Amino acid sequence: MNQRWSYFLSLPCWIGRWLLIALLTGIPIGTASAFFLMALDWATGTRQMHPQLIWALPIAGLVVGWCFLRFGNSVERGNNLILDEIHEPRATIPFRMMPMVLVGTVISHLFGASVGREGTAIQMGGAIADQWAHRLHLDGETRRILLVMGIGAGFASVFGTPLAGTVFGLEVLAIGAMRYDALFPCMAASLIAHATCLLWGAHHTHYPTAIVPSLSLTPVVAVIVAGALFGLMARLFSWLTQRISTLLRQVIPWAPLRPFVGGAIIAMLIMCVAGLDRYIGLGVPVIESALRTPVPLYDTLGKLGFTALSLGSGFKGGEVTPLFYIGTTFGNALAQLFHQPVALLASVGFVAVFAGAANTPLASTLMAIELFGPAIAPYALIACVISYLFSGPQGIYAAQRVERHKWPGMKH
Template identity: 55%
Template sequence: MPSSWAAAVQEGRAYLGFLGRWLLLAALVGGLAGTASAGFLVALDWVTHWREAHPWMLGLLPLGGLVVGGLYHYLGQSVARGNNLLLDELHAPRTRVPLRMAPLVLVGTLLTHLVGGSAGREGTAVQLGGALADQLARPLRLRPRDRRLLLVCGLSAGFASVFGTPLAGAVFGLEVLLVGLLRYEALVPSLLAAVLADYVTRLWGVGHTPYPHLPAPALTPATLAWALLAGLLFGLVARSFSMLTHGVGRLFGRVAYPPLRPVLGGALVALAVAALGTTAYIGLGIPTIVASFQAPQPPYAFALKLGLTALTLGCGFKGGEVTPLFFIGATLGSALSGVVPLPVALLAGMGFVAVLAGAANTPLACTLMGLELFGAEAGAYLGLACVAAYLFSGHSGIYAAQIIGQAKHPRYARQQGRRLEEVSGEKRKK
C-alpha cells in the first residue's frame, strides 16, 4: 500500500475515533442538558401561568428579591457571575464549575418569573448545561483541552434545547467566547451536543413557541439599504440594553448588603408595572412577541421592556437576557414598519434576531436562528440585519467576560485580547 494511502487510512481512523468518542460524550451532555431544559421549561410555563392567574403576586417582588438575593449571598457567591463564570473557565481554566450553579440559577429564575420580574431563560439553560457538563470531566478523567470542549458542549446544548434551534446553539457555543472569532476545534462536539440536547428536550414532549414562515421581497439596492439601516438601529438598541443593564448593576452595587439590592429593585419594578397598568412587559413576554409579527406595535413598547429588564437583572434577579431581547427587537422592528417600507412580519423577525446578535456579539448564530425559526426565504434580510447590528453595537455586550478576538474596526485593534468589561471600564474613566 502506498505511503500516501497508508497515511490517509491512519488519518481516517483518527477522525473516526474522534467522532465516536465525542458522539458518546455529546450524548451524555445532550441527555443531561436536554432533560434539564425540558424540566425547566415545564416549570417556567407553570409559574408563568400561576402569576398571570394571580396578579397579586407582583406585590411579592421585593420579598422574592430578598429570597433570591439571600440565596446567592449565602450559598452562591462562587457562582454569582453566571454565564460570565463559564466564559472565565473557558478562557482561563482554574477549577470545576460548582454543581450548585444549576439548582441556584433554576430556583432563582423560577422565583423571578413567579413574582413578576422581567427576565428570560437562556442564561438559566446555558448555566444548567455548562454546570452539568463540567461535572463529567473529573470522573471521565478528561484532559484540560477536552474539558474545555465539554464546557462548550454544555453551553451549546443549553442554548439549543431551550429555544429548539440546534444549529444556532452549536454556533453560539463557538462564537460567544471570542468577539470576532470562532473556536473551530469545538465544532464537531458542539454540533453533536446541540442536536442531541434538542432531540432529548423534544423527546420529553416539550415544545417551543411556533413562529411564522417569513416571506421576503426581492432584494434590491433600496431594500438592501433599508435592511442595513434597520440593523444599525437594532445594534444601537442592543448597545443601549447592555450599557443600561451593566449601569444598573453598578448602581445597585453601592448597596452594602447584597440581598437588599433585588429588594429595592423589585419594589421599583412593581411600582413601574402598577403605574403602567399592564403586565405585558414582565416575564418572557411571548404573547407580545407573537403579536409583533401580526401588527405594528407601539413605538414605546421596546423601551419599556428594555428598561424593566435592565432593572430586573441589574439589581440581582436571575434569568436570561435573550427572550427579553427577542421582545425588544421584535416590537422595535414591528414599530419600524410605519416608516421602513418592508413587511411588518419581516421587520419583526429581523429585530428578533438582530438585537440579540448585537448584544451577544453572535451574528452567525443569530442568523442561523432566524433561518431555523422563520425559514430560509428571508435569510438575506436576517443576515444583513444581524451583521449590521453586530457592527454598530460596538465593543459592548451582555457578557462582560467576552474577549475581543478580532476588533470590529481597525481603529480599535488595540483592544484585541481584552475583556469587554475592561474596555467599557476604560470608557467610563474617560
C-alpha cells in the same frame, strides 16, 4: 502499514469518544431544559392567573438574593464564569449552579421579573458538562471543548434551534474570530440535547414563517438602517443593565436588598399604571403579536427599562428573550416609520438586537432561518452583521474575549 491503520482508526475513535461524551452531556442538558421550559410555562401561567403575585416580587428577590449570597458566591457570575473557565481554567464549576439558577429563574418568572431563559440554559449546560470533565478526569483542552458543548446544548435545547446552538457555542467565546476544534462535539451535543428536549414533550414557541419582499433596493436600505439602530439598541441595553447594576451596588452594599428594591419598584409600577404588565415575564405573546401587527414604539422602551432593572438588580434568567422582545417591537416600530412590511423588520429585529448584544452574527442568522424560514435569510444576515458592527466593543457577556477588532478604527 500498522501505523497507517492506527491513523485511520484514530478518527473514528475520536468521533466515537466525542459522541459518547455528547450523549453523556446532551441527554441531561436536554432533560434539564425540558423541565425548565415546563416549569417556566407553569410559572408564567400561574402569574397570569394570579396577578397579585407581583406584590411578593420584592420578597422573592430578597430570598433569591440571600440564597445566592449564602450558598452561591462561587456561581454568582453566571455565563461569565463559564466563559472565563473556557479561557482561563481555574476550578470546576460547582454543580449547585444548576439547581440554584433553575429555581432562581423560575421564582423570578413566577413573581413577575422581566428576565429571559438562555442564561439559565447555558449555566445548567455548563454545570452539567463540567461535572463530567471532573469525574472523567479530562485534561484542560478536552474540558474546554466540553464547556463549549454545554453552552451550545443549553442554547439549542431551550430555543429549539440546534444549528444556531452549534454555532452560538463556537461564536460566543470571542469577538472577531471562530475556531473549529469544538465544531463536531458542539454539534453532536446540541442535536442530542434538542432531540432529548423534544422527546420529553417540551414545546418551543412556533413563530409564523416570515413573508418578506424579494431582495430589492428599498427593503435592503431599510434593513441596513434598521440594522445600525438595532446595534445601537443592543449597546444601550448592555450599557443600561451594567449601569443600573453598578449604581445599585454602590448604593446598597448588602446584595439581597438589591433585588428587593428592584422588585419593589417593578411591583409598584405594575400596580399603579395599568397595562405595564406586558413588560414583565418572558413576553412571548407580545413578541408573537409584534411579528404581525403594529405596536407602539414605547413597548421597546418599556421592556428595556423593566429588563435592565430586573437583571441589574439581580434577578436570574438571562438577557436573550427580552432582547428578542426589544428587537421585535423596535423593528415593528421602524417598519411603520420606514413604510416597510411589519413581518420583515420585526423578524429581523428579533435576531439582530440579540446578534449585536451577544456578538454572534452567524448564529443569529441561522436562528432566523430556523424560526422564520429561509426567505428571511439575506435580510437577517445584513441586519445581524450591521448590528454586530454597531453594538460597540463589548456586549452582554463581559468575559467574551476580543480576538480582533470589529473594524480597524474600533477602540476599546
